[in-house]
Structures are given as C-alpha cells and as structure tokens.
Amino acid sequence: MSKLPVISGEETISALKCLGFNIVRQRGSHVILRKGSGGCVVPKHRELKIGTLAGILKQACVSIDEFLAVL
Secondary structure, rough: OOOOOOOHHHHHHHHHHHHEEEEEEEEEEEEEEEEOOOOEEEOOOOOOOHHHHHHHHHHOOOOHHEEEEEH
C-alpha cells in the first residue's frame, strides 16, 4: 500500500473524474461526485489532509493504488 500525497481538492476531483465519477452538484466549497450508486464529497480546499483524503477514497470505494495511478 502506497502513501497518500498532500494534494488539493481540485486535483482530487480531477483524479476521481478520470476514474469515472461525475460532479452532481456543489454547495459552497463541497463538491458531490457520483459513480453509479456510490459517491463521495470532496472539499475544494487548497490542501487536503491525509486523513480527509483517505476518508474520501474510502467513501468512494477507490483503492489508494488505483487513485495514485491516475494522479
């Protein structure tokens, strides 16, 4: 298992879009993405903490290695 990098919310959203997620809506700084019946919420912050990014990936059912491959 690889270590997660410190990246922005925009970079996270673009990587998830490459994995097939679509932006459903945005409220404030939080973007809701969906793929099939699953989805996740990504804050559009300049820098996401490691725990926040790990939670987003868990919520989206995406493995760390799969995520890092599209970054």
